[in-house]
Structure formats: structure tokens, C-alpha cells
Amino acid sequence: MKLKPVSSHSCSSSTTPLSYINKSSVRSSPETSDCYATDLTLNSTNNHIAVLTIPNTIQLFDASTLKPVSSLSSTSNNFDNNNSSSPLKLHSLQYAYVSPYTLFASTNKNLVLAWDTRTPQLETIQLNGCADTHEFLSVTCNNEDHLVAAGTELKGDENVGISFWDLRAPINKQLLGYYTESHSDDIIQVKFSRMNSNKLLSGSTDGLVCVYDVSKPTEDDALEQVYNANGPVAKCGFSQYNTIYAITASNAFFIWSTLDDNEQLLVQGDTDYDLLSADNVDSSVKPSKVIHHLSSSHATIVDILADSNIKDLLPSIPQEAKPYWPLLMCDRMGKMNITLVLSNESQPTVLSIDSPHSETLRAAVTYRSSLYTCGEDGQLVQWQPSLINDTNENNQQQTRSKKKFNKRKPY
Numbered sequence: 001m002k003l004k005p006v007s008s009h010s011c012s013s014s015t016t017p018l019s020y021i022n023k024s025s026v027r028s029s030p031e032t033s034d035c036y037a038t039d040l041t042l043n044s045t046n047n048h049i050a051v052l053t054i055p056n057t058i059q060l061f062d063a064s065t066l067k068p069v070s071s072l073s074s075t076s077n078n079f080d081n082n083n084s085s086s087p088l089k090l091h092s093l094q095y096a097y098v099s100p101y102t103l104f105a106s107t108n109k110n111l112v113l114a115w116d117t118r119t120p121q122l123e124t125i126q127l128n129g130c131a132d133t134h135e136f137l138s139v140t141c142n143n144e145d146h147l148v149a150a151g152t153e154l155k156g157d158e159n160v161g162i163s164f165w166d167l168r169a170p171i172n173k174q175l176l177g178y179y180t181e182s183h184s185d186d187i188i189q190v191k192f193s194r195m196n197s198n199k200l201l202s203g204s205t206d207g208l209v210c211v212y213d214v215s216k217p218t219e220d221d222a223l224e225q226v227y228n229a230n231g232p233v234a235k236c237g238f239s240q241y242n243t244i245y246a247i248t249a250s251n252a253f254f255i256w257s258t259l260d261d262n263e264q265l266l267v268q269g270d271t272d273y274d275l276l277s278a279d280n281v282d283s284s285v286k287p288s289k290v291i292h293h294l295s296s297s298h299a300t301i302v303d304i305l306a307d308s309n310i311k312d313l314l315p316s317i318p319q320e321a322k323p324y325w326p327l328l329m330c331d332r333m334g335k336m337n338i339t340l341v342l343s344n345e346s347q348p349t350v351l352s353i354d355s356p357h358s359e360t361l362r363a364a365v366t367y368r369s370s371l372y373t374c375g376e377d378g379q380l381v382q383w384q385p386s387l388i389n390d391t392n393e394n395n396q397q398q399t400r401s402k403k404k405f406n407k408r409k410p411y
Contacts, residue, residue, distance in 0.1 A: 016351070016352065016353060016354060016386045017314055017316055017317075017338060017351045017353065017385065017386055018313070018314075018338070018353050018371060018383040018384065018385060018386055019354070019383065019384065019385075019386040019387065020354075020355070020356055020381050020382065020383050021382055021383070021384050022065060022066040022381070022382040023066065023356055023379055023380065023381045023382070024061060024066040024067070024068065024379070024380045025378055025379060025380075026051050026053045026059050026374065026378050026379070026380050027053075027378055035053050035054065035055065035057075035378050036053065036054055036359075036362070036375065036376040036377065036378050037051050037052065037053050037054075037362055037363065037374030037375060037376075037378065037379075037380065038052050038053065038054055038362050038363065038374075039051070039052040039091075039092050039093050039362070039363050039374075040052065040093065040363050040364075040365055040372060040374050040380070041093045041094050041095045041103070041365065042063060042095065042365050042367050042372065043063075043095040043100040043101070043103075043117075044095065044096070044097050044098070044099075044100045045100040046063055046367050046368075046370075047062065047063050047064070047100070048060055048061070048062065048063055048069065048095075048100070048101075048117060049061050049062075049063045049066075049365075049372055049380070050072075050093050050095065050103055050117070051374055051380055052090055052092070052093050052105070053378075056087070056088060056089055056090045057071060057072075058071065058072040058090070058093065058103070058105065058115075059071055060072070060117060060120070061380060063367075063370075063372075063382075066380055066382055070117070070120040071120065072103070072115050072117070072120045072124075073120070073121060088107055088108065088109055089107060089108040089109075090105045090106065090107055090113075091105075091106045091107070091108070091135075091136065091137045091138065092105070092106045092137065092138045092139050092189075093105050093139070094139050094140050094141055095141075096141045096145045097141060097142070097143045097144070097145060097194070098143070098144065098145040099145055101116055101117045101118050102114055102115070102116060102117075102141075102145070103115045103117050104127075104139045104140075104141055104148060105139065106136035106137060106138055106139040106150050106151075107135075107136055108135040108136070110128065110129035110130075110133040110134050110135075110136075111126050111127060111128060111129065111136070112126075112127040112129075112136055112139055112148060112150050112163075112165070113125070113126060113127070114126075114127065114148075125173060126173065127148060127150075127165045127173045127175075128173060128174055128175060129150075129152075129163055129175060130163065130175050130178065132155070132159065134152040134153065134155060134159075134161075134163070135152060135153040135155075136150040136151065136152055136153075136163070137150075137151055137152065137153050137186055137187060137188060138150060138151040138187060138188060138189045138190045139151075139190065140190045140191050140192050140200075141192065142192040142197040142198075142200075143192065143193075143194050143195075143197050144197045145167060146166060146167055146168060146197070147164060147165070147166060147167070147176075147192070147197075147214065148164070148165045148167060149162055149163065149164050149165075149190050149192070149200060149214075150162070150163050150190065151183075151186075151187025151188065151189065151190045151202055151204075152186075152187055153186050153187075154184075154185050154186050158184060159180075160180070160183055160184065160185065160186065160187060160204075161178045161179055161180035161183075161187075162178060162179040162182075162183075162187060162190060162200075162202055163175055163177075163178045164176040164177050164178060164214070179212070179219040179222070179223075180219070181219055181220070182202070182208070182210045182212075182219065182223055182226070183202065183204040183206055183208060183210065184204075184206045185204050185205040185206035185232075186204060186205045187202055187203070187204045188203055188204060188205060188232075188233055188234065188235075189201075189202065189203040189233065189235060189236050189237070190202045190203075191236070191237050191238060193238050194238070195238075198213050198214050198215040199211065199212070199213060199214075199238075200212045200213075200214050201236060201237065201238060201244060202236075203229075203233035203235070203236035203246055204232075204233055205232035205233065205249075206232075207228060207229050207230055207231055207232060207233065207248075208226055208227065208228060208229070208233075209226070209227040209228075209229060209233060209236050209244065209246045210223060210225070210226050210227075211223075211224050211225040211226075211227075211244065211258075212224060225258070227244065227246065227254070227256050229246040229248050229252070229254050230248070230252070230254075231248035231249065231250050231252055232248055232249040232250075233246050233247070233248060233249075234247050234248055234249045235247040235303050235304075237304070237306050238306065239255065239304060239306035239325060240306060240307070240308055240310060240323070240325070241322075241323040242257060242258050242259050243255050243256060243257055243258060243266065243325075244256050244258055245304045245306065245325065247301050247303065247304065250270070250272070251270060251271045251272070251299065251300060251301050252268065252269065252270040253267075253268065253269050253270070253301055253304070253327065253341075254267075254268045255267040255268070255304075255325055255341075255343075266290070266343050267290050267291075267292070267325070267341055267342075267343055268290075268291055268292075269291060269292035269293065269294055269341060269348075270293060270294065271293075271294045271295070271296045271299055271301070272293075272296065290342075290343065290344065290345055292341055292347075292348055294327075294329075294339060294348065295350070297331065299329075299331055299332070300329060300330050300331065300332075300360055300361070301327055301328070301329055302328040302329060302330055302361045302362075302363070302364055302373075303327075303328050303363070303364050304325050304326065304327055304328070305325075305326040305327075305328055305338070305364070305366050305371070306325075306366075307366040307367075309366075309367075309368050309369075310326060310366065312368045312369040312385075313366055313368070313369055313370070313371055313384075313385065314326065314338070314385070315369075315385055316385070316386075317340065323342065323343050324340045324341065324342045324343075325340070325341050325342075326338045326339070326340055327339040327340075327341060327348075328361070328364050328371075328373075330355070330357070330360060330361045330375075331360075332359065332360050333358060333359070334355050334356075334357030334358045334359050334360070334361070334375065334377060335355060336352075336353040336355040336357065336361070336373075337350050337351055337352045337353055338350075338351045338353065339351075353383075355381075356379065356381060357373065357375055357377055357379055357381065358377045358379075359375055359376040359377040360375055360376050361373050361374070361375040361376075362374060362375045362376060363375075369384055369385055370382060370383065370384055371383040371384075
């Protein structure tokens with residue numbers, strides 16, 4: 001096992017890979033205070049982006065201009081009723097894949113809500129949980145829009161699970177079934193694979209990331225792999241190069257290969273040199289061949305920019321640098337970078353970004369050549385590949401041409 005401590009001097013880069021082209025406030029009105037974004041999701045046609053804010057509102061924006069489109073509400077569930085003794089709380093958002101206008105939200109009311117965003121003020125569809133009331137922390141939909149899954153908060157000592165609904169069922173949308181044996185604490189994230197409608201991933205504060213084939217008849221049959229992140233999972237998902245990743249609440253990250261049954265850990269890292277030391281790592285965690293200790297100057301790992309078209313967002317990255325995983329990082333003042341970690345022993349490359357954010361980021365999503373970020377400063381920002389290098393090259397070419405022209409004799 002090789003330890004690769006990262007020097008910010010040795011791996012920093014003057015390259016600015018992204019420039020922000022639009023930004024917008026997520027506040028529903030100028031008078032709204034303490035309004036910050038906690039989650040966002042982009043629809044399948046890339047024309048609408050939905051942002052979840054605190055207090056509980058969902059704002060819709062045009063994805064190309066970031067101009068506000070509308071807000072969502074639910075009249076029967078006290079969606080915006082601050083006077084309710086038990087107001088509705090929203091925890092996460094997910095657009096459907098086939099239908100670009102269907103938006104799901106997990107709630108604390110034993111419900112997953114679904115909106116048709118073309119008619120935002122009309123009543124929502126309710127996906128009802130089991131009789132033993134749960135608080136749903138996460139939600140996802142498969143790429144056929146047939147199945148919706150939601151992860152619950154731990155209730156009592158061992159009551160936690162993943163609930164399922166079949167959207168082809170009658171309008172009452174009763175619970176289809178649930179998994180209750182795989183996790184022992186809050187299920188923070190659930191994600192269906194975009195490539196396989198039956199593959200589901202779940203991440204929990206119990207430190208485990210589980211992968212299921214939901215076409216199997218029982219949970220025991222469905223559970224295919226269990227990965228140990230050695231700490232409470234904050235973010236996880238399917239990533240490029242046939243991998244799965246997890247980011248913990250203490251800013252450690254893990255990347256596993258899914259090409260074999262050995263749960264091969266390819267890369268791991270942290271922002272604290274002692275976090276992954278031998279004394280702190282669970283002996284059941286299989287060591288990776290590469291460990292990166294990242295600079296703590298950008299202390300929060302927001303997410304891994306996991307997208308099959310990541311080369312469109314970062315075209316300046318040499319193709320021979322693959323396989324690499326871009327970690328979006330920031331500090332509490334909103335200063336950002338993209339840290340490229342590779343599966344070999346090369347040191348990560350840190351690409352600094354000039355950011356309009358002023359506080360910690362909470363969520364990010366990519367689509368082709370665009371990145372969208374939101375955070376505690378109440379700003380939604382759109383990014384695209386920087387044109388600075390191209391502009392500099394053009395200016396240098398023009399300067400050389402002028403010099404050559406000036407050397408010509410007047411006759």
C-alpha cells in the first residue's frame with residue numbers, strides 16, 4: 001500500500017477549468033431570510049432544474065438562463081403552512097428519467113410526493129409508506145420510470161429500510177415492498193443506475209454502501225455487494241469506468257470497481273492525514289493500492305462529478321489521464337476547486353475555480369458541458385468550460401501576426 005500525501009504546491013495548477021456563466025438566488029421572495037439550498041436535480045431534457053431550499057420550498061429554474069420558472073406547493077399536506085403543528089419537511093429531490101416533468105420529493109410524513117411541474121399549483125400524487133410511519137430521507141426513480149425507491153430514517157433501535165412503489169399501479173400508489181435487513185442506520189442516499197433499471201445503490205450512516213438487483217424476489221437474493229466506507233456515508237453513487245463511490249461525513253472518499261466480485265477498492269483518500277491511518281481503519285476494509293491525503297485547505301468534498309460525459313465538462317484534461325475521478329471541493333467561504341484523483345500513484349491535480357459562492361456548497365449536478373451548484377449562500381450557479389486559455393492563445397497568435405506584419409518594409 002502506498003501513501004501519497006499531497007502537497008498543494010506540487011499539484012496545484014493555474015488552469016481554471018470552469019467559469020460561471022449564470023447565477024440566481026434561490027429565495028422565493030426578496031423578504032425571505034435564512035434561505036439556503038440543500039439539493040438540486042436536473043430533468044432529462046436539460047431545460048428545468050429544481051432546487052430544494054430551507055425553509056421547505058422547491059424552486060424551478062430554466063436550466064439555460066437560471067431564470068425562475070415557478071414554485072411547487074401541496075395544499076393537502078401543509079406544504080407552506082408554517083402554522084401547522086407538524087409541518088411537512090422535504091429532504092431530497094429527483095426528477096424522473098422518461099418523463100421530464102415528473103418530480104419526486106422525500107418527506108417526513110411517511111410520503112413521497114410527485115409533481116407534474118407543468119401544473120405546479122395543482123395537487124400532487126402521494127406515494128404512501130407503510131403503516132409504521134417513517135421519515136423518508138432520500139428518493140430515486142429508475143430509468144424506465146417504473147419504480148420509485150426511498151430510504152428511511154432509523155426509527156427505534158432497528159426499524160430502517162428502503163421502500164418501493166410501482167408507478168404502473170393504480171393511482172393510490174400503495175407501497176409495493178421494502179428492504180429492511182441490509183442497513184442498521186439512516187439511509188442517506190438511494191440511487192438507481194442510469195444504465196440498468198434493476199440496479200439500486202444505497203448509502204447509510206452505518207458506513208455501508210449496498211448494491212441490489214431489485215428484479216430478484218427477496219432482499220437476500222437482491223443484495224449483490226456490500227462496501228464498507230468506514231464512516232457515515234454522506235454521498236454515494238454510480239460513477240464512470242464501472243465504479244461506485246462513497247464520500248463520508250468526515251471527508252474521506254472511496255472508489256470501488258464493480259467489474260468483479262472481490263469488492264476491489266481502487267482509490268481512497270481524505271482531507272485529514274490521520275483519518276485513514278492503520279489505527280483508524282476497520283480491519284474488514286480491504287486496502288486500496290492508492291491512498292491520497294488531500295490538502296485540507298478545501299476541507300469539504302461536495303461530491304464526485306460522476307458522469308459518462310465528464311470529458312465535455314473538462315475538455316482541457318488530457319485523455320491519457322484516464323481513469324480519473326473529479327472531486328468537487330470547497331471551503332466554508334465558498335472557495336472551490338476540482339481535484340482529479342487517478343487510479344495510479346500519480347498525485348492528484350488541483351484545478352482552482354474562481355467562485356461566486358460565499359459559503360459551503362451542498363449539492364452539484366452535471367449535464368454534458370454544464371455544472372450546476374447550490375449551497376448555503378442561497379445561490380444557484382451554472383458553470384461551463386473556461387474559455388480563458390483559448391482567448392489567451394488567440395491573443396498570442398494575433399500579437400505574433402501583428403509583429404510579423406510590422407516587420408514588413410513599406411514598399
